[in-house]
Amino acid sequence: MTPLETANFLYKQDAFSQWMGIEILEIKEKYCLIKMPIKAEMINGLKTVHGGITFAFADSALAFSSNNDGNAAVALNCVINFTNAVRLGDTLFAESKLITETRKTGIYDILIKNQHEELVASFRGTVYKINKKVVDL
Secondary structure (H helix, E strand, O other): OOHHHHHHHHHHHOHHHHHHOOEEEEEEOOEEEEEEEOOHHHEOOOOOEOHHHHHHHHHHHHHHHHOOOOEEEEEEEEEEEEOOOOOOOOEEEEEEEEEEEOOOEEEEEEEEEOOOOOEEEEEEEEEEEEEEEHHHO
């Protein structure tokens, strides 16, 4: 399968990413660009997006980029920095890029921006390659 076919295969099995309304915009090997509209169910008591939603959005970008070569990888460690509030009506975009990899791990940087191209969060994820094919899981 191509990276796009693999990402689409993953997406069809990912009910949570579907619930969030994620749309895959661009896939290249070990890279992705996705977008997500902010829904009312994502808003916290301070009338901003719950941080867990932004984290989950970045985590989905990590999954679509780190698995799209067909080799399964799982998150080992993730760190997020929130830089701007996200509000109802915003649309988020996450771009995930491989920074470096070894035989068993990979490190990805994900930048999350809003529709005005303002950085709202930065995320670094380390994945562990589990020595299985995505389609075999």
